Amino acid sequence: MSLKNKVIEDSEQLGKGWDTPDINWYPGHMLKAKKELAKQLKRVDVVLEMRDARIPVSSANHDFEKLLQQKKRILLFNKTNLADEDTTRKWKAYFKKMDTPSLFVDALNKQNLQEILPLSRKLMREKWSNFRKRGIRPPSLKLLITGIPNVGKSSLINRLSRRKATEIGPTPGVTKHQNWIKLGKDVELLDTPGILWPKIENREAGLRLAITGAIKDSIVGTSLLSDYLLGILMLQSQEQLLKHYHLTEENLELLPADLLEKIAEKRGCLKSGGAIDHPRAESLVMRDFRAGKLGRLSFDLPET
Numbered sequence: 001m002s003l004k005n006k007v008i009e010d011s012e013q014l015g016k017g018w019d020t021p022d023i024n025w026y027p028g029h030m031l032k033a034k035k036e037l038a039k040q041l042k043r044v045d046v047v048l049e050m051r052d053a054r055i056p057v058s059s060a061n062h063d064f065e066k067l068l069q070q071k072k073r074i075l076l077f078n079k080t081n082l083a084d085e086d087t088t089r090k091w092k093a094y095f096k097k098m099d100t101p102s103l104f105v106d107a108l109n110k111q112n113l114q115e116i117l118p119l120s121r122k123l124m125r126e127k128w129s130n131f132r133k134r135g136i137r138p139p140s141l142k143l144l145i146t147g148i149p150n151v152g153k154s155s156l157i158n159r160l161s162r163r164k165a166t167e168i169g170p171t172p173g174v175t176k177h178q179n180w181i182k183l184g185k186d187v188e189l190l191d192t193p194g195i196l197w198p199k200i201e202n203r204e205a206g207l208r209l210a211i212t213g214a215i216k217d218s219i220v221g222t223s224l225l226s227d228y229l230l231g232i233l234m235l236q237s238q239e240q241l242l243k244h245y246h247l248t249e250e251n252l253e254l255l256p257a258d259l260l261e262k263i264a265e266k267r268g269c270l271k272s273g274g275a276i277d278h279p280r281a282e283s284l285v286m287r288d289f290r291a292g293k294l295g296r297l298s299f300d301l302p303e304t
Contacts (some may be wrong), residue, residue, distance in 0.1 A: 009183050033193040036178055038067055040190060043142060045127075046072045048189075050147035050156065052212050053077035053104055054084075057215065057300040059148050072123045075102040076116070078152040079212075081109055084236075087298035094302045098272045107155040116160070117141075117187060118235040130273055140186040149194030150213040157181060157191055208299045213290060222282035229289055230256035237295035244293055260285065 041047075047068050051059040056077055059155045075095065080088060088104055095102040101119060116157060119142060128138040144154050160183050175285065179191045196214065200206040207228050210220045233241045234252055242249065245263045254262065264281035271277045288294050 019120060021074070030193065030195050033178070033195050034063065034067075036196070037144075037146060037192055040144065040178065040192075041067065041071060044071065044144040044190065045124055046074060046144045047142075048076050048116070048120075048143055048145040050076045050078055050145060050151045050153050052148075052151050052214070053080040053088060053091075054082060054212055054298050055205075055208045055300045058202075058208045059212070061148055061195060061197055063195070064146065068118055073101065074116070074119055074123070075100060076147075076156070077104045078107055078156065081105045081106045082292050082296055084296050084298040087301060090302045096279050105156070107152045107159055111166065113159055114285075120234045140188055141185065143183075143189040144192065145189060146192045147194060148196055148209070151194065152242060153191065153194065157189065157304065160189070211286070212299075217283075217286065222245065222279060222286060225258045226260055226282040226285045229285060230259055232297065232299070233289075233294055234259065236297055240295035271302070 049064060049068070056146055077083075077088075077091070092102075092104060100125065103112050103115055103119065105116070107113065120141060124138075124141065131138045145157065147153055161181055178193070181189050181191055183189050194214070195211075200209065200215075206215070207220065207225065209215050210217065211225050211229050234256065239253060241247065242251070245266050247259075247262060247266070251262050260278070261276050263285065264276045264278070267281070267284060269277045269281040271283060282290055285294075289297075
């Protein structure tokens, strides 16, 4: 078997056979947020469900399907600038075929944000038309934004409101409470904390959530996460990986754990005496990936 085929075969098994525990990370504020979300739904016209464009399926909270089944909803796939462009085109075609209202956006770079309110109003057109026929002036548009942790809800709100309306941060769990925010004279938006489901039993989905920042690194462990990530980078983003860390093509023949040591040596992630500082090297790789320095990657594929 060729090296390339071996890497492909190994990558297909990433996360499936490892001895990793089911991920249980469900802080008390998430359970409270879920209950409060259910209470607020009657007051809301359109729900903006935010997901990560790199993992459109893995970042879907299936608890929302029960809560939101009667509500008008728009799927917002954020961090599009970090996702593989060809895969994103396929996902756009998929959701269009499914007739699912959706937008692929980038909150930090303001990509496609101007389409959110017009699409929300379009979904309300029939209801508001019935109001006008009865001589009733339509009320202000009430939106609710929800999704998993650290998917970029706060950044989006700050862009839409043109001010720092809510705190943002690189780790999950920054937003703890619900807040109504004015987006204009006739639009209000309810911000809600990021919510995960109580137990993530699909280990590969759990790893994808963790490497994209929805779950704290400490829950899974940076050793496992960097191993998983490097395996994917060695297959899907070889050129960028070699260039960023000044590696050689021969280094791609190594196992991910051994490649990490090469990266540690190149970047000086060493302890006194010259021993490899594995936690420091693991964190370095994770930070570089999340900053977009290791190429544009998508982990959920429409064909699978």
